[in-house]
Amino acid sequence: MTAQHHPTNYSGPSDDVPAGASVVIVGGGVTGLSAAWWLAMAGVDALVLDAGLIGWGASGRNGGGCSHHHSPLFLEEQRLWPMMDELLGYPTEFxxxxxxxxxxxxxxxxxxxxxxxxxxxxxxxxxxxxxxxxxxxxxxxxxxxxxxxxxFGGHANPHRTLQAYAWAMQDRGGRLLQHTNVTGFTMNGDHVTGVNTNRGHIACDHLVLAAGPHTGELAAQLGVDVPLxxxxxxxxxxxxxxxxxxxxxxxxxxxxxxxxxxxxxxxxxxxxxxxxxxxxxxxxxxxxxxxxxxxxxxxxxxxxxxxxxxxxxxxxxxxTPDGRPIIDQPAQFDNLTLATLSSVGFGLSPASGHAIRDLVIDGTCSFADLSSFALSRFANLEPDWRTLQGWxxxxxxxxxxxxxxxxxxxxxxxxxxxxx
Ligand SMILES: Cc1cc2nc3c(=O)[nH]c(=O)nc-3n(C[C@H](O)[C@H](O)[C@H](O)COP(=O)(O)OP(=O)(O)OC[C@H]3O[C@@H](n4cnc5c(N)ncnc54)[C@H](O)[C@@H]3O)c2cc1C
Missing domain, CATH: 3.30.9.10 (D-Amino Acid Oxidase, subunit A, domain 2)
Known part of the structure; x- marks a missing residue:
């Protein structure tokens, strides 16, 4: 690998905020960073925004387990993990x-x-x-x-892995803006045209919401109900x-x-x-x-x-109410992808990033059936589902x-x- 070891591209408030990017990804956890890495490898101009520092969410605090044998992404997870150090060019300690x-x-x-x-x-x-x-x-x-x-399965170091995604994504032309809080969206009909942040507006051709527990509140601003x-x-x-x-x-x-x-x-x-x-x-x-x-x-x-x-x-x-991830593209938009992993996001991240890449570029996942991750399964959810489930x-x-x-x-x- 020719990857260069360099510090994460910290972008403070005085730095220039880009006017736009082809794909804007909200959330610098493993889900968003892996997706950006996959997109950057495909030559897509990807920009990750995080309200704080990457990994401040669950991605920097988890157990590092990499075995989700009940998931449709399991085989891709198992295929990729043994290769991740080589693919990323940085150690994950897998x-x-x-x-x-x-x-x-x-x-x-x-x-x-x-x-x-x-x-x-x-x-x-x-x-x-x-x-x-x-x-x-x-x-x-x-x-x-x-x-x-x-x-099968295994484990990796969450911090190493997170940093490896960020560096590998940047090595391939992806960009990262930390301390950039997404506060709202601009839309034109069924098209998301950009995100509003505490540092200004950033336009996009496609929006990926991968903001962990905050994915629901952000999606709600777009009129999409994501129960979390x-x-x-x-x-x-x-x-x-x-x-x-x-x-x-x-x-x-x-x-x-x-x-x-x-x-x-x-x-x-x-x-x-x-x-x-x-x-x-x-x-x-x-x-x-x-x-x-x-x-x-x-x-x-x-x-x-x-x-x-x-x-x-x-x-x-x-x-999520059934404990399974949501990785889906709501029908009411032509350029929106949602990804929230429901407690299994670290291990699945090599595969979830691949799936998001496929959805953004091709509109369908090339290696797994994602129907069990569809948002529509919650269409008839009781409004007070949290209370009913004791959550x-x-x-x-x-x-x-x-x-x-x-x-x-x-x-x-x-x-x-x-x-x-
Ligand atoms: C203690 C613990 C143990 C775990 N153990 C495992 C395990 O062994 N194996 C496993 O697979 N999973 C495990 N998990 C779950 C796993 O960590 C998560 O599923 C995964 O990290 C989710 O990653 P994510 O990138 O989707 O979300 P997050 O890591 O939550 O990242 C979301 C990011 O979005 C950013 N954000 C939020 N709102 C905004 C906004 N408005 N604007 C900009 N940015 C925003 C946040 O700052 C955050 O950095 C564990 C979790 C915990 C807490």
């Missing part, structure tokens, strides 16, 4: 495969779904007995019920530990990975439902939910339950679910051992 550990019979049955879905696509998985799990995962303990070794509910999810990171041979080990209701530095980075429900206004207003912060995660990581890896938690963070996940925000902050006195002392959350 590592293949995943081991999932079940601590009881229920989890064992649940985790079999990935095996079945993989098998449907001709991909191999091995069923592991407790002894095999402990051989492969030195941090596992005597509480293992069983497990699976999926010879925001949820806050959290992750914790331990101090570095000796490297396991496979970094992608999870289970016990958790997702996560061991980083190349050795840290265990894990998250996994419960999520806290919040109002979109709170996404706008609040800096994502951790709550005592991190202690629930820490307790489950300690149970998953009892041999390292002494490891200290050194960092935690929260991120906002965009959720409305609680009136007051969540009570601490924790038994551990240590976890109820906020100043000690960080640096407390996992198992405390």
């Amino acid at each position: 590592r293949p495969n995943r081991i999932r550990i079940a601590l009881d019979a229920h989890q064992f049955l649940l985790y079999r779904r990935a095996l079945d879905n993989g098998a449907f696509h001709g991909l191999r998985s091995d069923v592991l007995d407790p002894r095999q799990v402990r051989e492969l995962v030195p941090f596992a303990g005597d509480n293992v019920f069983g497990g699976y070794f999926y010879h 509910a925001s949820a806050r999810a959290e992750m914790i990171v331990t101090e570095p530990l000796p490297l396991m041979s496979i970094g992608g080990v999870d289970g016990n209701g958790l997702y996560g990975r061991q980083t190349l530095r050795g840290n265990l980075a894990y998250g996994g429900g419960p999520h806290e439902w919040i109002d979109l206004a709170d996404v706008n207003r609040q800096r994502p912060h951790s709550t005592p939910l991190q202690c629930s995660i820490a307790a489950r990581v300690a149970a998953l890896f009892p041999k390292v339950a002494h490891a200290r938690v050194i960092r935690s963070w929260a991120g906002f996940i965009e959720n 409305a925000p609680l009136p007051s902050p969540l009570p601490s679910p924790l038994a551990s006195p240590r976890c109820n002392e906020p100043e000690q959350d960080v640096l407390a051992p996992l198992g405390s």
Whole structure:
């Protein structure tokens, strides 16, 4: 690859804002940046706008999991990830495969779904007995019920990946404007002619909305209803530990990975439902939910339950009512593409970018049937669907679910051992 390593093209308020671009993409997360990279590779003049810094949304805060075996984009996801470093010209720290550990019979049955879905696509998985799990995962303990070794999927470093998309997109002529908040749109009949931003108007031939949880409120300004509910999810990171041979080990209701530095980075429900206004207003912060995660990581890896938690963070996940992405072109416009990934956007990003590229250029996806991502499936949605699904925000902050006195002392959350 001839890609040049350079800092992200930061564009501050004093920089010139372009009058227009062929394709304007709202959202500098993995979805928007991957789409811009794919479009730039096709020679399209693509411009990504982000209200803040790239990756400030979920794209910079996620678990890095790259295995969505239930998605129509799964095979493209699996095809592309092993090639991404080469294709992008920058490292993503992708590592293949995943081991999932079940601590009881229920989890064992649940985790079999990935095996079945993989098998449907001709991909191999091995069923592991407790002894095999402990051989492969030195941090596992005597509480293992069983497990699976999926010879597909994997994980990557979200920050590395995000930056790689941005650099690769810019290497191919794509442009990025950060600190550029899209506040509205200009239209001419069924044609979006441009976006209004805090830094002026930018014209476009085609508009892609990939603004994570904010995709709904932006689409609403165009008269398009995109049902989304925001949820806050959290992750914790331990101090570095000796490297396991496979970094992608999870289970016990958790997702996560061991980083190349050795840290265990894990998250996994419960999520806290919040109002979109709170996404706008609040800096994502951790709550005592991190202690629930820490307790489950300690149970998953009892041999390292002494490891200290050194960092935690929260991120906002965009959720559609059925948990599946929306990637679609609303019929009332001739130049609008919507993409919001409903909690699976990181792993699917190589494939979602490809799909968006196809829709923008060809009007149809060349490699997958996107009908299950169509907006029309929500045509008869109840107006109060969030409340009906139990996804409305609680009136007051969540009570601490924790038994551990240590976890109820906020100043000690960080640096407390996992198992405390
Ligand atoms: C804790 C956590 C763990 C997760 N784990 C995984 C995982 O393991 N695997 C996986 O596949 N997915 C995971 N996810 C989900 C995944 O991170 C998201 O689905 C994905 O990052 C969505 O990317 P996006 O680019 O569509 O949206 P975002 O990352 O939300 O990016 C949207 C961008 O749009 C910008 N924006 C919003 N409004 C405007 C505006 N008006 N003008 C300009 N810009 C605007 C925002 O600033 C933001 O940067 C996780 C998420 C969280 C929070």
